[in-house]
Amino acid sequence: MVSFTPDSSVVFDVxxxxxxxxxxxxxxxxxxxxxxxxxxxxxxxxxxxxxxxTEVSAHYVVMEDGNIIQCVRESHRxxxxxxxxxxxxxxxxxxxxxIEIVNPGHDLGYPDFPLRQVxxxxxxxxxxxxxxxVPKHRVLAHSDVAPARKKDPGEKFPWRxxxxxxxxxxxxxAPLTHSDRKFLGTTSDEIMALQRALVxxxxxxxPSGQYDGVTMxxxxxxxxxxxxxxxxxxxxxxTLTTLxxxxxxxxxxxxxx
Numbered sequence: 001m002v003s004f005t006p007d008s009s010v011v012f013d014v015x016x017x018x019x020x021x022x023x024x025x026x027x028x029x030x031x032x033x034x035x036x037x038x039x040x041x042x043x044x045x046x047x048x049x050x051x052x053x054t055e056v057s058a059h060y061v062v063m064e065d066g067n068i069i070q071c072v073r074e075s076h077r078x079x080x081x082x083x084x085x086x087x088x089x090x091x092x093x094x095x096x097x098x099i100e101i102v103n104p105g106h107d108l109g110y111p112d113f114p115l116r117q118v119x120x121x122x123x124x125x126x127x128x129x130x131x132x133x134v135p136k137h138r139v140l141a142h143s144d145v146a147p148a149r150k151k152d153p154g155e156k157f158p159w160r161x162x163x164x165x166x167x168x169x170x171x172x173x174a175p176l177t178h179s180d181r182k183f184l185g186t187t188s189d190e191i192m193a194l195q196r197a198l199v200x201x202x203x204x205x206x207p208s209g210q211y212d213g214v215t216m217x218x219x220x221x222x223x224x225x226x227x228x229x230x231x232x233x234x235x236x237x238x239t240l241t242t243l244x245x246x247x248x249x250x251x252x253x254x255x256x257x
Contacts (some may be wrong), residue, residue, distance in 0.1 A: 001050075007074045007131070010123045013061070017050040019057035020076040023094040029074065031079055031096040031138040032125055033145060036152040036198065037061070038105035043255035045102060046071075055079055060099040074132070084145040086202040093143050097128050106151055118158055119222040125167045134240040137169035137250055140202075140225075147221035148214065155228035175228040179237035186211050194235055197243050198222065201250075211235075 023029070035058065037045035042063055049057050049071055058080040061069045072078040080098030083169035089095055101112060101121060128134060139210030141157070142150045182191055187210045195207035195215055203218040220233035227242050 004073055006070045008060075008068070008070070008124060008127050010051070010068055010120065010127065011070045013069050015046060015059040015061075015069050015071050017071040017078070018052040019049070019055060020072045021077075021079075021080050023077045024091055027091075027093075027094040029095055029097050029132055030134055031086065031092070031140065032128055033092065033096045033098050033135055033140050033142055033218045034153050034157070035080060035098065035101050035142045035150075035223045036102045036103040036105050036154065036157075038152060039105065040104055042102045045172065051102065058100040060098075060124060061102065062117055062120050062124065063102050064114050064117050065200055066114075066116040066190045067098070067121055068124055070131075072202060074128070078122070081142065081145055084123060086140065087202040097132065097134075101153055101157075103153065110154065110156060113153075113158065114154055122162055122165045122167050124144050125162070129167065135165075135251060136167070137202075137246075138229055139168040141221070141240075143221040143224050144203065147217040151224065155231050158229075159225055166224065169246065170226070171242065171249055171251070173229065174238040174241035174245070176229055176238050177236065182211050182235040184213070185213055186218055191235075192251065194219075194240065194243075197240075197247060201243065 001018055003014050003016055005179055006014055007127045028090050028181040047056050057072050057078045059072045059078045072161050078098045081092040085091040086092055100162040142152045142196050160170055161166055162168045192207055198218050205215055205218045216233035219235050220231055223231040
């Protein structure tokens with residue numbers, strides 16, 4: 001692969017990946033999707049992302065020590081999101097910049113993210129947001145756009161710290177309570193309202209009034225990102241209040257109509 005000039009001044013090295021194509025219909029990215037690598041070490045993850053035939057890649061990889069490697073030009077469509085959807089758009093790869101954060105993930109111990117690594121993610125995202133005019137509420141987790149399949153970067157990822165630095169949308173999570181909780185299989189107008197609120201925020205849910213598996217997956221993804229103290233896919237009052245607060249603080253007033 002031919003090397004290229006990195007898009008970001010914070011990039012340490014370029015490792016070109018062959019796994020990319022053109023963004024569909026000339027789409028300009030206005031979203032950032034954060035992942036963890038979910039592999040035992042950084043070198044294995046980089047090899048997979050940069051090997052032809054694996055069908056996966058990302059624009060950037062952020063190492064544990066804070067070094068950043070670019071694998072795909074921002075102008076190209078990296079293959080990081082897989083089957084996914086956000087705010088009605090099922091081609092997340094064309095709409096986004098994908099950032100892989102080196103961390104073995106839930107299946108391999110799931111350690112905390114080092115502060116140096118988090119600082120690098122913040123610096124990288126701030127530059128992308130400025131260049132690409134990415135709104136704060138479109139800095140998302142892989143689990144947000146693919147809640148049935150993915151958990152990354154997970155409940156240990158410090159979204160609050162990112163938001164304090166101007167990256168991502170955040171409100172203080174409502175405290176946990178012993179309120180009524182919505183369980184799988186139940187049907188009600190309250191569940192319909194919850195589903196519609198999740199859709200307004202962007203989650204791929206079909207409002208039916210029934211608390212089905214798709215709804216539970218979306219609620220769990222929401223909790224991982226915005227209410228990480230308890231991730232169980234059950235919509236308690238804390239989850240509902242936090243979601244309402246997020247909708248009320250979106251820049252697009254139509255989201256809360």
